[in-house]
Every structure is written in C-alpha cells, then in structure tokens.
Amino acid sequence: GEVAELAACAARLCRTHAAREATLARERDALAQILDRMAEGVMVVDRDGRVERTNPSLDRLLELRPSAEPVGAGRWSREAAGASPAGDPFVELGEACATQNVARVRAHESAHGSVWLRRSGPSPTATEPHSTPGEATGSHAVQLACSRAMTTGAVQEALLTTAAGRTLVVTAAPAGGGAVVVFHDITEMHRALEVRRDFVANASHELKTPVAAILGAAETLTGGGLADSAVAARFTATIHRHAQRLAHLIDDLLAISRLEAGTPVERRPVAIGEVVAEVCGLLEESFCGAGVALTCHIDANLAPWRGDRRAVEEILTNLLDNARGYTPAGGAVEVRLAATDHGVALRVRDTGIGIAAEHLDRIFERFYRVDPARSRAAGGTGLGLALVKHLTDALGGKVAVASEVGVGTTFTVELPYGEERPS
The missing domain is CATH 1.10.287.130 (Signal transduction histidine kinase, dimerisation/phosphotransfer (DHp) domain)
Structure with a gap:
C-alpha cells in the first residue's frame, strides 16, 4: 500500500536525481572542454578575489608553470595560515596593488613582467583607487579592472604586457559575486x-x-x-x-x-649560377668606385633550378647595394652560391659597420632604416630589404641575417629547387 507507493516515489526521485546529476556532469565536462580548448586565457575569480579556475591558454599566455596542486588548493591563490612567503612575487604584487602603491607595482613589473594573479592579502577594494584602469598600466590596470567589475557590476577592460613582451587585452566581467577574466592576445x-x-x-x-x-x-x-x-x-x-x-x-x-x-612568380629552368655571376659582374665597377672589394664564389656542381630569373636578380642586386652602402672603403663583400639538400643557398657577407641586435627583427620592414642619415646618403629607396624578403617568400624560400657591430653582416637566402630535386 502506502509503503510500496512511498518506495516507488523514492525510487523515481532517485532516478530523476541521478539523471539530473548525469546531465549536469555532461554539461560540466562540455564546458570544461570548451574552456580548455579556447585560444583566449580565462580566469574565474570568486567574491574574495581568489582564483577558482584557469585554462591552459592562460598558462601559455602568461608563461606560467603548471602546478600539480588542484585549483581548490590554491593553484595561484594560496590561503595558507600565517605570513606570506618572503619574496613571493605574486604576494608582493597583490599587496602593492591592494594598497595602491604604484611605485611598488611598477618596480614589480620591471623585475617580473606585468603579470597579475590575485593572491592572499588585503582586498583591493578596501580603498577607493586613485586612478581608473585606463590610466593605470600593466598588472595594476588588471587589478583595478577586476576589482571594479566586482564592485560596480560593469564590464571593465585593461591592457597587459607580459614578461615576454606580448600585448593582451584583459576583459573582466562580473559573475556570481566574483568575476570572469578573459585574456585576449x-x-x-x-x-x-x-x-x-x-x-x-x-x-x-x-x-x-x-x-x-x-x-x-x-x-x-x-x-x-x-x-x-x-x-x-x-x-x-x-x-x-x-x-x-x-x-x-x-x-x-x-x-x-x-x-x-x-x-605568382615564374617557375622556369634558370641557370642560377650564371645569373649570380652576371649580377656581380654588372655591379663590380660601382664597388671599385666605392673602394670595396667584391668577390664571387659559385659551386661548380649546382643542380638545375626552377624559379624566377628576375626575382633572383632583384634579390642579389638589393643585397649587394645594401652591402656596398654600409661597408666603408677598404672593406670587402663576398658572394657565395652553394647547393643544399633542398635547393641553393645564396650568401652575401660584408665587413661593414654591422647591425645592432635590436634592429635585426625590423630590417625587412618597408622604409625601415637602422641609420637614416647614412642610408639616405648611400642612396636607395629604403625598400630593398623588404623586397628581398617578399621575393624570397614568393619563391618558397627563407632569408636570415646575422650581424655584429663593427665586424660585418651576413645575409643568407635559401631557395628550394621548385620541384623534385633532380637525381
């Protein structure tokens, strides 16, 4: 009677509860997979400012070492009793941000990079910040954006520069009393x-x-x-x-x-050794006039190469013009063409003034000049190296540069055969 009905009701409730638990588990797993596969870094912060969850992209963007500790144990937000570990950069930053000590924040960023993750310490909302996220910089801006999102209920944004020099847009949105923080590279x-x-x-x-x-x-x-x-x-x-x-x-x-x-560039059989020799011959007189010795070495056993003759002429001419312009009288420029496993390597080495390391990443940009006054005195359009890079890319090759100030510069252009290498 009643006992049987009660038992049946309890069984139905158990089945319903189990089904709902299974549904919730599937939804949690699906959300976790979405979060883990997102390109953006994500951090979930609770109402006390503790990190509840992060995803792998955040580790990658901020270059953090994965921890064996579960998130609940305080992966990056330890709440251990007692004083904070001395010298812990995250604790130091949290305390500096919480007290609005901008000098300490900037000193921290100089030493550790502008990386912010909430750690234990005084709440950053205890005192009214004296600046807005847009006026603050680095980790300080992120701290303010997160705290303001939690206190005002409005979405906040900040810019963050990591220790590796990457620029991230950080969006903090209020959620459940805390905040969801998204880091977009x-x-x-x-x-x-x-x-x-x-x-x-x-x-x-x-x-x-x-x-x-x-x-x-x-x-x-x-x-x-x-x-x-x-x-x-x-x-x-x-x-x-x-x-x-x-x-x-x-x-x-x-x-x-x-x-x-x-x-597309042309793909025709080209006697690339003859092309290199011709270009060197045409420019020899201008090198003599500049007082710079030009030598050319070409491997005798080069396999047939398919590509664009005009492109090779442009690449070598621009590299030689650049070498002549930055090599003082009495210096030397060497051109060498050699076979590689997958094509040919064209190398132009000079004994010129060299290029400082901080300029090497930008010398292939249009109009970029290491020394504008010297470059314009040497002539040229400021587009030579940019054209070298684009032509090399179009031929499926790659260009590299190595340089030492006061010693010289070497440009190496590697070009593939353009088809299966002849046997």
Whole structure:
C-alpha cells in the first residue's frame, strides 16, 4: 500500500536525481572542454578575489608553470595560515596593488613582467583607487579592472604586457559575486598597427625629400635660372635624378604590393649560377668606385633550378647595394652560391659597420632604416630589404641575417629547387 507507493516515489526521485546529476556532469565536462580548448586565457575569480579556475591558454599566455596542486588548493591563490612567503612575487604584487602603491607595482613589473594573479592579502577594494584602469598600466590596470567589475557590476577592460613582451587585452566581467577574466592576445594586431604607422610616417618622409628637391630646382629655373645654361643644366639634372628616385620608389612599392597580393612568380629552368655571376659582374665597377672589394664564389656542381630569373636578380642586386652602402672603403663583400639538400643557398657577407641586435627583427620592414642619415646618403629607396624578403617568400624560400657591430653582416637566402630535386 502506502509503503510500496512511498518506495516507488523514492525510487523515481532517485532516478530523476541521478539523471539530473548525469546531465549536469555532461554539461560540466562540455564546458570544461570548451574552456580548455579556447585560444583566449580565462580566469574565474570568486567574491574574495581568489582564483577558482584557469585554462591552459592562460598558462601559455602568461608563461606560467603548471602546478600539480588542484585549483581548490590554491593553484595561484594560496590561503595558507600565517605570513606570506618572503619574496613571493605574486604576494608582493597583490599587496602593492591592494594598497595602491604604484611605485611598488611598477618596480614589480620591471623585475617580473606585468603579470597579475590575485593572491592572499588585503582586498583591493578596501580603498577607493586613485586612478581608473585606463590610466593605470600593466598588472595594476588588471587589478583595478577586476576589482571594479566586482564592485560596480560593469564590464571593465585593461591592457597587459607580459614578461615576454606580448600585448593582451584583459576583459573582466562580473559573475556570481566574483568575476570572469578573459585574456585576449593582440600582439600581432598591435604589431601590425605599429608597422602601418611607421610605414606611413617613413613613406611620407621618403617621398618628401625628392619632391622638395624637384620643387626647389623647378622654382630656381622658373625664377630666371633658364637664362644661365650652366645653372639650367645643373638644376635640370637635379630634377631628373630625383624624378628617377621617385620612379624607383613607386616601382618597388608596386612590386611589393603585387607580391603581398599573391601574384605568382615564374617557375622556369634558370641557370642560377650564371645569373649570380652576371649580377656581380654588372655591379663590380660601382664597388671599385666605392673602394670595396667584391668577390664571387659559385659551386661548380649546382643542380638545375626552377624559379624566377628576375626575382633572383632583384634579390642579389638589393643585397649587394645594401652591402656596398654600409661597408666603408677598404672593406670587402663576398658572394657565395652553394647547393643544399633542398635547393641553393645564396650568401652575401660584408665587413661593414654591422647591425645592432635590436634592429635585426625590423630590417625587412618597408622604409625601415637602422641609420637614416647614412642610408639616405648611400642612396636607395629604403625598400630593398623588404623586397628581398617578399621575393624570397614568393619563391618558397627563407632569408636570415646575422650581424655584429663593427665586424660585418651576413645575409643568407635559401631557395628550394621548385620541384623534385633532380637525381
């Protein structure tokens, strides 16, 4: 009777509860998988500022070492009784942010990188911050964004620079009394914007110089200079020289634009050794005039190569122009073409002034000049190395540079055969 009905009811409740538990478990597993596979770093913070959960992408973005401790034990938010461990950078940062000690925050960032993870210590919301997230920097900004999201109930954003130099947008959204913090890596986009700004500024400067020279010469001629044949000849030559420079500049820009748009290069049989020898022969006189010795070494047993003859000529010409411009009189430039397992390697080594390490990552950018004054005195459009990089990429190869200030620079261009290597 009643006992049987009660037992049946209890059994139904148990089955319903078990089904709901199974459903919740599946949902938790699905959410965990989504979280773990996200490219963005995610951190869940409780109402007391303790880290409840993170995902692998956060470890990667902030370059944190994985811990064997479960999150509940305080993976990055230990709440052990007693004083904080002396010298713990996260504790030091938490205390500095909580007390709004900007000097200590910046000192911490200088030593450890701008990495913020909430640790034990006074609550950052105990006192009203004297600055907004947008006005603060690094880890201080993230601390303020998280605390303001929790106290105001509004989404907050901050910029974070990691110790490795990556730029992250950090979005803190209120959730369950705490906050969900998402770290989005915008390093490449940030870098692209910087390159674009530099390109516009440098291109404007490169265009301004010849245009100013042409205008000045034209004004002199129209102001009576044509009456003197010697003056007219000199200023006409100036106009012609700078007009040629503008034409070369436009041609190089158009060539780079076509390569960036994916315009394919030719794939024809090329006697690449002969091409290298011809380019060196054509430029030998200009090297003699600069007082720089030019030597060329070509392997005798080069296998047939398929590619774009014009591209190889452009690559070598630009590398040699660059070497001549940065090698003082009495120096030397060596060109060497050798076979590799997968193609050929073209190496241009000079005994010039060299390039400082901080410039090596940017020398293939359009208009980037290590020494603007010397570069412009040496001539050229400022696009030579950028064109080398784009042409090499279009041929499926790669270019590398090694340099030491005061010793010299070596550029190495590796080009694949363009088809199965002949036997």
